[in-house]
Amino acid sequence: MTSRNISRFWEWGKKIICVGRNYADHAKELNNIVPTEPVLFLKTPSAYLTEGSPILIPKYSNSVHHEIELGVVIGKGGTTIPQSSAMQHVAGYALCLDMTARDVQDDCKSKGLPWTLAKAFNTSCPVSEFIPKERIPDPGNVKIWLNVNGQMRQNGCTSQMIFSIPFLISYISEIITLEEGDLILTGTPKGVSAVQVHDELHAGIDDVVSMTFKVGRL
Numbered sequence: 001m002t003s004r005n006i007s008r009f010w011e012w013g014k015k016i017i018c019v020g021r022n023y024a025d026h027a028k029e030l031n032n033i034v035p036t037e038p039v040l041f042l043k044t045p046s047a048y049l050t051e052g053s054p055i056l057i058p059k060y061s062n063s064v065h066h067e068i069e070l071g072v073v074i075g076k077g078g079t080t081i082p083q084s085s086a087m088q089h090v091a092g093y094a095l096c097l098d099m100t101a102r103d104v105q106d107d108c109k110s111k112g113l114p115w116t117l118a119k120a121f122n123t124s125c126p127v128s129e130f131i132p133k134e135r136i137p138d139p140g141n142v143k144i145w146l147n148v149n150g151q152m153r154q155n156g157c158t159s160q161m162i163f164s165i166p167f168l169i170s171y172i173s174e175i176i177t178l179e180e181g182d183l184i185l186t187g188t189p190k191g192v193s194a195v196q197v198h199d200e201l202h203a204g205i206d207d208v209v210s211m212t213f214k215v216g217r218l
Helices: 006-011 024-029 083-089 102-111 165-175
Strands: 016-020 039-043 055-057 068-074 090-097 143-148 151-157 183-185 200-205 209-217
Touching (some): 068 143, 083 090, 090 209
Antiparallel strands (some): 200 209
């Protein structure tokens, strides 16, 4: 399926395509309308972060939130991909964090501006090791969790997603050509909250993967 080392997709993948408000309870906790079609935004590859380096709160934000998500790693590119064959384009998965400057996002939303400053800053996309597709036979029923300093903050299941992974792959590929190494962030369950300098974030999928990141500031 792949011609490059897909297990290190973060080193060469071109795009991070994110889906906002894909869990109804998360949309409601931020007083957002539950969407009737996917809400998309992008992160740049410089947002990638792997274990051993800290998440850095940008200078212009005083409220960065954690959002734990299942990431889908594309192994075969395509445009206008049918839902029926969408999973054939998946190489595997990664547990991901969509770190969000919430104060900046709220300001952008109030002014009708894009979310780039809030979502795409350096270190805003921490990722776990690559998870081969076979390790997650049913991506529509995956329990993901995150704790901060040992306290559980997020604990959800991908069965709660509004839009399924095959639907998202098909929908996105109608707009943006998907390429090998691209990452799709599929949304976060409820429980998002602010992190502080020196916090330790520990997240996982039981019996599959776990990851730990510390928080610093620029």
